[in-house]
Amino acid sequence: MxxxxxxxxxxxxxxxxxxxxxxxxxxxxxxxxxxxxxxxxxxxxxxxxxxxxxxxxxxxxxxxxxxxxxxxxxxxxxxxxxxxxxxxxxxxxxxxxxxxxxxxxxxxxxxxxxxxxxxxxxxxxLADGEQLHPMQQAFIDHDGFQCGFCTPGQIMSAVAMVDEGPARTDDEIRERMSGNICRCSAYPFIVDAVRDGQEAMR
Amino acid sequence: MTVSPVGREVARVDGRLKVTGAARYSGDYPATNMSYAHVVTSTVARGTIRSIDTAAALAAPGVLRVYAAGDGRLRLYPLAPEFSFFGENYIPLQDTTVRYYGQIIAVVVAESVEQARDAAALITVAYDAQPPRASLADGPREPSGPTSSGELSSVTVLAPGVASIDEALAASEVVVEADFEQPVQHHAAMEPHTVLAEWDGDRVTVHAGAQMPTPFTILLGQRLGVLPQQVRLIGRYVGGGFGARVIVWSEAPLAAAAARELGRPVKLALTREQMFTLVGHRPHLTQRVRLGASRNGVLSAISHESVAERPAAGGWNMLPGESTSDTLYNTPNLRIKPQWVILDMPGSWAMRAPDEAPGAFALETAMDELAVATGVDPVELRLRNYATVSPSTGRPWSSKHLDECYRDGARRFGWSARSARPRARVDGEWLFGTGMSSAAYPAARQAASVRIRLLDDDTAVVSTGTSDLGTGAWTMVAVAGADALGLPLERVTPEIGDSALPPGAPAVGSGATHSTVPAVVAAARDTIDALKQLAVTHSGSPWHGANAKDLRYKQGRLHGNGRSMTFGKLLRALGSRGVDATASEPAGAPSGYTFHTFGAHFCEVRVNRFTREIRVTRFTTVVDAGRIINARAARSQIVGGVIFGISGALLEENHLERDTGRLAASTLADYLVPVNADIPDIDVHLLDRPDPHLTGPLGEDGGEVGTRSLGARGLGEIGTVGSAAAVGNAVFNATGIRIRKLPITLDKLL
Missing domain, CATH: 3.10.20.30 (Beta-grasp domain)
Known part of the structure; x- marks a missing residue:
């Protein structure tokens, strides 16, 4: 303070x-x-x-x-x-x-x-000027959102999750992304997006 | 050659805005001289406010105003009687009566969020409280209100010579009787309802999420005592709806009235806790289903009785037999009897598949019980009772491929490997089981107006005041426009979410898409006509003086008299920025048919033998929703709908406290919704069979205007219908335990 x-x-x-x-x-x-x-x-x-x-x-x-x-x-x-x-x-x-x-x-x-x-x-x-961060692009490509309200939090969480140490399985992505609720329930597509975004971040 | 985007995997046109944080939701707009409102809610469920002490709040730093119940400082007005269905039946702050626990009884407006919130906590209230009516079981029961088409909500169809449904049941070889109970559920959209209201003279601009932008201005105008045209609603990006943003609750009238009285913009954001009492919920419901059948499972009678909560403050008229027991199966004897009990509870409202999802849980669980009782496979049982005409009206369906949904789904899921015997499949400490169910959801077309403007840069703007709650409406409008005009998708700009646009389709009843596309096609036709008229009448046009009938539009170009030119080039040559036309299509659909979207669900669960932990491991859904406009968004809608059903089956419940009338859960930690780890991959297949009776104004392809977007039916809610039953039926197959009271939690399996 x-x-x-x-x-x-x-x-x-x-x-x-x-x-x-x-x-x-x-x-x-x-x-x-x-x-x-x-x-x-x-x-x-x-x-x-x-x-x-x-x-x-x-x-x-x-x-x-x-x-x-x-x-x-x-x-x-x-x-x-x-x-x-x-x-x-x-x-x-x-x-x-x-x-x-x-x-x-x-x-x-x-x-x-x-x-x-x-x-x-x-x-x-997160983006580099006009160039989206790979995780942002992955969320678009996999329809990892609907209303989009939780999406900034999902993406920030996903980027940090990869930085903490990449997920080895889809179940691990599900677990480590479970602090971010998506009421539209795009969860399966969020898993797809995080898997791809993680790969692109490497 | 431009390929129509209809039916393809189209990325959301609003995707980039949403992943960069640039999409503005209602709370994201700035305003000069903004003030912040925080509401105070009641802590008794029934009674009168004896006094409200606002002195400490008024003296708190930064506080501009405190408005309290009954102080008469914010004038609000009743809805006109014909609109009373779309609102609660009282007016906030206009009296000192408390109708439910969690009702708004004061509003604090301050310079900052923190000051408003903390000052609100300084307000103290004394009540003269009365015991609330807070138990569905206590009654008294009354007949539910009429259906949306004004008909009696109870239905009786009896075969010749049959005196009553009880007689039909008594004469049946096999009878299944089952009682069901479903708790209060909440929409729990991620974006708490937030309103920014700003007046300019006698006109107010309101930023809010609204499923029906144009009706919103009518309803809010009535509350404020102004005309609809004095209200502009902007809600381009909406953080989820699920029914909670259909009507106008208290927050928008209060924010707008405070902004008017204060002379400053007011932003009012409900807290998550307040969302549990102020924006509706799915009503508490009990149901009794009785099925009569022959020994080989052919239905002779369906009786579907229900008793739903009816809040004294107003709310949804629960009719869980609609589109379930009156639709799904062929039966000579049918009885549907919905009732309600008036309770001192927060106002309720439609939540995703409001009647159909609860109703299908009861009927489709009972059908599974009939399958067990008769030894007929659940899929085969449904095919044996397949309805080709509506059991209640006798009308055929416009298009129905539910049988294909069953067969496709069974094949994709591997249903044939199933054992009907419970507890037949054990793997380590897990019991595995599978279950299935049917789904139907009505396809009603709403009125919609669409404006199309062709611009001199060879792009088109398609404008309609519908709303995208996450449904994909932004993209749907672009896809339909691109198809109708024969333009590449990237040359079509959609405009929605603003009441200043032509009145669009309400985003309710899974109806926005199939209500919007006919109007897009009609607007394209009219705009092309306007372009041709301009071409033959403008003196600078190469077609000046020609007959418009000799011109032909194709894929962005006008052809005729040996010439060809894009509309952009023509407009540039004429010095015109654009040409536009607006078309409207009415509500309704061809008479003589029944319109439904159909689906079939297949679910696998595992239940721990020792802890009874329940996990959904596989889910397959096949949907017959007519023409698919955007395969990607459609799949997302179905997956989201199915997860709503899984969630209702296993997690969601708000307990009504009998003594206090308080809904016990008020946060996302005690009102459970699924997180990522709760949900497996979900396999969705869309049949994509255009509905031949929902073809719109042009019928089949009229030549110049694309019509591939026609023949769609809605799919926003069908995923939620029946999916909870599929889960429950799988739990029974795994454990041999039938749970008829949702949610199915592990304690109920011990």
Whole structure:
């Protein structure tokens, strides 16, 4: 957690009244800092906020966030990265799965304040420009979704699953992908997609 | 030569948007000066609110408004009587009456999600509570409401000289009697209902998931006291429906009314917990099926009685004999008697195959019991009782290949290797068993309007206000348009999910596809006519002054008088951006026929001899749904439907607490739906036999306009019909234990 007056504030130029004013200076000072700051510090919302500096999809952000704010709500409402979905808000469905420092986490159970200094990757950060990640392409090729609402979480989970160590059997894919619910029930096609996506990732 | 995409394996046209996170669902739209609403729900099932203390919430940081039941601050209005079926029978926040546990009794609006949620927790409520009516067994029972066509829901067909169904049963050589019970089930779509409402003067734009975009504007307009044309519904991407997004519940009226009162955009997202009481459920149901038959299994009587929950707040009229006992088998004597019991429960609504899935579980389990009682193989038993005309109406089917579904399915599954004797197949600690069932689902065509616009870049836009809940409607519209216009798929742009488009087919009753395609064909015909008219009337056209009848459209080109040109080139030459036409097709289908999609399911389970753990190991489904538009999306729909059935058989249950009227489960950890590890590969085969009586306005290929997309019937729900019975029948074959109360959990097999 970063209290308001933490040592980092001066270095980053983050202030209670928002970052935009000082942002140009700070960005110049910290060359790679591509800060997009959500204007969270309206008068009504300003009390008790904490500062978080987090890299999301390669872009560095310095944000003032509500200490109660989850990473999920912060991504969606402050950074307008709405690809990450809220299916249950209590860690039971997997729709909000993102990567934090390369590991799959449930962003609804992760307070934004705990991501200070970390690297977050969301579904928006998976493709290489126009070139889809092999797992994304595999989900299209195998019809690994219907409504698509759980799909960002499924794909983020699948990519991390392969990184954790490839699945050796279809049953292992089923087991290791079972933290992500798909109510449309595309499960057999998700297994096909993950098997192919894993092969293409090698 | 452009090859029609109809019936091929077509990747979803919205696939890229969905795998990159770019597809915007209702909660994904930004708004300037957004505010966030959080609702507070009742904690008694019946009574009156004595007081609501909102002081602490109002004083909490960032809180903009608190609206409480009975405070009169948000004006909402009743639905017109002719629309009352499509909503609950009360208006949220307009009085202090509590009708069920989990009803909205206050709304907090704040600057942020966190502030609204935490302020909502500060609200305290005092009730004058009464004991709720919360038990189906307690009654009193009343006759269910009429069918959707207005007919009496009870059916009696008796052979000449037979006085009653009881007499017919008493005269039968073999009688099977079985009582069934199915619990409350939830749609549990992955996207919790979320509404963003933003007013501009007296017009409101609402982002929400809606299965019927145009009716949504009518219903929401009535709730808000404005005209439908003042409401625009945008719901291009919808995180699942399954019936829960057919009607307008409380969240959209409240969000829109709050946005109007506050003068700011309001986003209202229901929590997963709130989803269990605020957007409908499949009603609690008991059924009694009695079958009378000869010793060789030929049916002489079917009696199908049911008692369903009917929420006092309004809900679905359960008729589980429809398209099951009144459809599947030839029988000289038929009695269907549905009843309901009014309970103080959250509003219910149709859930995927709302009547047919519960009804088929009862009938198809009873048929398996008849197979056991007579010693006739279950597939053979169904063929012996094969209906060629509807047992209730006497009308023939427009197209029916259910016999082929049985035979194909049996062959693919390896049914002939089965032993009818329970517990015959043991492998280590596992008992293996197989079971099968039939499926039917009505194919009713809804009205639909489609606009097609041909553009000067040689592409076409096909627009219709239907909705894609994950069904593949985006792709279906593109496929039908490409076929009708003879264009490559990538040159057709579909537009759906917006009430500003021509009114599209409701995404209900498995009807969107076969309701939309005739209108696409008609719109293509009319647009080509408009193109020809432009060609002969525009002074800059090479065909100026020619007779339109001498022009012929083929695959994106106009031909005539020795010339040929693409429509794009013609439009460019005329300086025109595009030419368009809109066509509408009415609801209904040719009279004199009965329209159904059919299917057959075959299931293998293994049940642990010691723990009674149940695993589905194999599943084969063969479906006769007429013409297949997109083989890939169709297979996905069937697989999803079958898994709904497996889930209903083995997992899903919400227990109604008799003392409190509370539904016990409110999260995805205590309301179980399948995860990946619960589901095996599922083998689906689609017969692809075009329905000759659902051919649309042109009949067979009229020449210029492609008609390969015609002759389809729906398939979104058929997979859910009967699949639970196939699982249960397999469990019986494995264990010798017949479970008639769902879900079939291991404790029931101990």
């Amino acid at each position: 970063n209290p308001d007056n933490d040592a980092g504030q001066g270095r980053s130029g983050v202030s209670r009244r928002g970052f935009l004013g000082a942002g140009a200076v700070a960005a110049a000072a910290a060359a790679p800092l591509m800060a997009t700051v959500a204007d969270a510090s309206t008068a009504a919302e300003g009390e008790g906020l904490v500062t978080v500096r987090v890299t999301v999809n390669g872009d560095r952000h310095a944000m003032r966030v509500d200490p109660r704010g989850t990473l999920l709500d912060t991504l969606r409402e402050k950074l307008e990265l709405t690809g990450t979905k809220k299916g249950c808000d209590r860690g039971q469905c997997g729709a909000c799965t993102v990567h934090v420092d390369g590991r799959r986490v449930l962003s609804c159970l992760t307070l934004a304040a705990t991501t200070n200094g970390r690297e977050v990757t969301t579904i928006e950060g």
